[in-house]
Amino acid sequence: MSEKRKYLMWSDLYCYSEADAIKGTAETWQGPREMATRWAEWHDINSAEYDIAGKGKTVRVFVKDCATSAVTEWDVTGEAMPTYGARPANA
Numbered sequence: 001m002s003e004k005r006k007y008l009m010w011s012d013l014y015c016y017s018e019a020d021a022i023k024g025t026a027e028t029w030q031g032p033r034e035m036a037t038r039w040a041e042w043h044d045i046n047s048a049e050y051d052i053a054g055k056g057k058t059v060r061v062f063v064k065d066c067a068t069s070a071v072t073e074w075d076v077t078g079e080a081m082p083t084y085g086a087r088p089a090n091a
Contacts, residue, residue, distance in 0.1 A: 006066040007032065009039035011059050014047075018064065032063040036074035039063075044078065053078030 008021035022042055026034050039061050044050045051057045056077070064071045 007035040008064040008066065009035050009061060011061045013059050032072045033074060035063045036061040036076050040076040040078055054080045
């Protein structure tokens with residue numbers, strides 16, 4: 001069974017610093033890469049601008065492993081996934 005680890009994530013591109021970091025928990029096998037992509041998703045959703053997925057930006061994300069204090073850097077990108085729906089046409 002995999003242990004859970006706590007991480008802090010931030011990006012200075014958007015004037016965030018470690019003091020403003022978002023907290024997250026992931027299984028050890030997921031690790032910092034998973035946390036970097038979670039931060040990007042969080043940022044896009046909360047900004048409602050979708051700079052990363054919608055506008056193709058690459059963002060540097062810092063991820064700190066709270067157990068080891070190791071900080072890794074990740075360049076995160078995203079893709080916009082179109083969603084379609086249908087409803088009955090008015091006759």
